[in-house]
Amino acid sequence: MQRFFTDRMLGKLAKWLRVLGYDVVYLRQAADEEIVERLREGRIFLTRGRRAGSWQQLGKVFVVNANEPKKQLREVVQGLRLAMIDAELFSRCLSCNCLLDTVNRDEVRAEVPDYIYQTQSQFHRCCDCGKVYWSGSHSEKMRQQLEEILANTDYPDGR
8 A cells, every 4th residue: 555745735635545544644844854754765745845846856756736635635546546445444543644453442431422432332542642533423424525525536446
């Protein structure tokens, strides 16, 4: 699976790519040295910056033209022919990018509202920041938004 990094202009795009399960590092203050390091890791640089051409000799750079995050996502998915793999959806922390671990309900009882604890059977925790996630109405709305955003996109898996 491809790995990415974005500069400060594409924070919302980074979040949407994480929803899809992609490993995306978001650089708020991207110093030249850090950009070079990430390119050497084999990550694809997603940017709206106009000096992106200067980085292409060091690695793969994709310039995003759209202004709106949802249009940016569609542009990146189409331009890089990314797959939307159901098993990967919601597998990363939207805040810090780490993979989520499945945890026992009892482990998160004190961390979630009572209603959520009573109505949800499966929980996930970020391995880094500790944030707890569950499948609720918010994740279902995000899934519907993804389907709308990516409608009629030619996926490598034939969708």
